[in-house]
Amino acid sequence: MLLKIYPGNVNRALDDEHKPLLKGYGLGRDGKIYLEYLTDSISGKRQVVAALMPGGTPTIYHDCKSFEGPSPKPCWHLGAMSLAMPGHVPMPVNVERYQVTPVPIIKDLTEGILDRPGDFELLELVEDDSMTGEAEELVVPELPKEDSWIARYNLPVRVLKKVLAFREKQKETLTDEQKARIPEAKYIPSGNEFISAVSAMVYGPEGKRWEAPLLIGPKGSGKSTMAESLAAVFMLPVNKIFGGIDLNAEALLGARTLVPSEGIDLVTEAKLRSACKAAGMDSEPLVQKVRGAQMKIGFEPGILLQAVEKGEMIVVDEINMVIPEVTSLLHGLLDWQKTLSVPGYGTVTAPSSFRLVGCMNFGYSGTKNINEAFQDRFRSIQVPHLSSIQLANLVSQETGCKDANSRKLADLFEKLAQGVANGDFSERVLSIRALFRVAREEMDGCGMLKTVATSVLTEGLNDKFEVAQVSDIIEACIRD
Incomplete structure (x- = not known):
């Protein structure tokens, strides 16, 4: 049964009537989070609620009168349980209607939630903090303070661990200029679309087999905001390009151009000094002037090439408006080799931090269906309007x-x-x-x-x- 926990459920769990009924939270040896509570303030009867968070929509094991009837409603117990779960309300949860048999808990979580130790009777706190390997895979790692906001996206544990490892590398390598180009995460998911996109960007061991998300949705659904939020999660500076007939290979890759040359060759300098000496002139001012006027053929990299070489994120907006000349450039970046071929410059292999995100929307004048072979290189994700x-x-x-x-x-x-x-x-x-x-x-x-x-x-x-x-x-x- 799918329900949604609202702020009102949390507020009720923390009001003067219900907060005293909360006895304690604990991390079970099986990877579940447990809550022990009093059913009321008179009988003293205790019960347990459990939650499992492998990623995506959490599962809560609990039965309550609020679930009965044709229109089940979330109860204050679910609001209390959400206090120990990553993410924020409103929060969708799967509810399994039965009382779990608690296993020993290896960690008292109550202090961080209710500012006091747990008062357990049904839950047994054991000193042996060992867990099964399977359970350890399900335990959400502690987030550094500066990364705590990521919890609101409720990423699967395996995905979250790869994201945190990625962020640690970024913290060591980014310059101040690059950090200033990392946007804020403002996207509010409607379902699992954000999790799907993050997961695609860390496919494989250490995220080495990543695939580019293709965000598909109507205007106003938040595709651009979602792309920027993905950049925030991965600590990647953003570079944006917009599809259209004006976007060509030269703009993306760059072109040969004349650039100032430092100094002049020794033969030319010797001849110049000799001529000045013969004419009775001071050669130094003329030599310096010639040095500053020397030009050579160089290469001015385009926005795509720069993003690839620096290991940043490129967001291609309205990718279904991109001309074939440009899509052919992206093919190499979207396969397992992650390379970009630049005529006259060479083949560039993207660093492990490079990522690409595509966005598309049907409805604008000039838009068309994307080529199937090209789209197959992306992880297509539907982005709906917010509720x-x-x-x-x-x-x-x-x-x-x-x-x-x-x-x-x-x-x-x-x-x-x-x-x-x-x-x-x-x-x-x-x-x-x-x-x-x-x-x-x-x-x-x-x-x-x-x-x-x-x-x-x-x-x-x-x-x-x-x-x-x-x-x-x-x-x-x-x-x-």
Whole structure:
């Protein structure tokens, strides 16, 4: 049974009535996390909840009256259990409706959650901290303080370990300039799409068989934000290129050009000094001037070549608009050799840190289906729109606007998305960035929410009929 834990479930677990019922958390020898609690404050009866987190959607073993009936609901016990789990609420979980038989616990986790040691009766804390090899594979490693934010993505343990090892290498090698080009992780997953992308980027031992994710989704689904969040997870500086007829091999790889040459050859310098001496001139100023004017043929690397040589991330946006000349360049980077052939320069083997992410969206003028053989080199991943609740949370976090306004804007976006799906108007009206603009302008006193939303969302439209339709939806969703 799939349920979702909400902030209200967590708040209830920590209120004055329920927090005293929480007796302790422990890490079991089997890799599960256990919670021992009192069923109520009078009977003194104790029970145990367990959670297993191999990655993806966690599984919680628990039975409760809240699960009965045609519409099961999450209970405060699930909220309490989430306190010991990586990630953040709202959090989807699989619920197995039965009471587990607890195994001995090898670590008391209560101190880090409730600021006190555990008070166990059903759970037995043993000194032997050994685990089975299989269980050790399931235990989430402790994250360094600066990496603690990664926990919210609930990565599978094996994937997380490879990510952390990758980040440690990056911390040792990145320059300050490169660190400044690492974006923040702002993507909010709707399902397992983020886990799938991270997993593809660390396929094989030490991530050596990685594959490039191809993020496929409608406009406004957050593909670019997801790509930047992947870069943040891997501590990779981002280089972006945008598909189109203007993007060619020379722009990506670079070209031969004239560059200043240091010094002049000895024969030329000797002849120059001899001529100056014969003419009774001081040769030094002339020699220095000639040295500065010397040019030679060099190579100016393009954005793709630079990213490959430095072991950074390249994000190809609207990859299905890329011309064949460019896709052929990417083939070598997408196979097991990870090489880039540059005419007149040579073949470059990408460092182990290099990564590539593609993004594509059907609907723009000029877009087309991607070549099947080319797409097969990617790990294709569907990126859906955020749910209304998730989008409202994102708008609030990004802009600091009132919750009531963020909910109205999220509902508005949902209605616009439905209109686009029905073919009522174009995808250009779907923009999460536009929602941020509306929220910020309203906060700065530029007008009422409805007025600002109408201005931001319609003034870029050329079709009067489309403007009228969008205005009607704004009128229905936002009532100041």
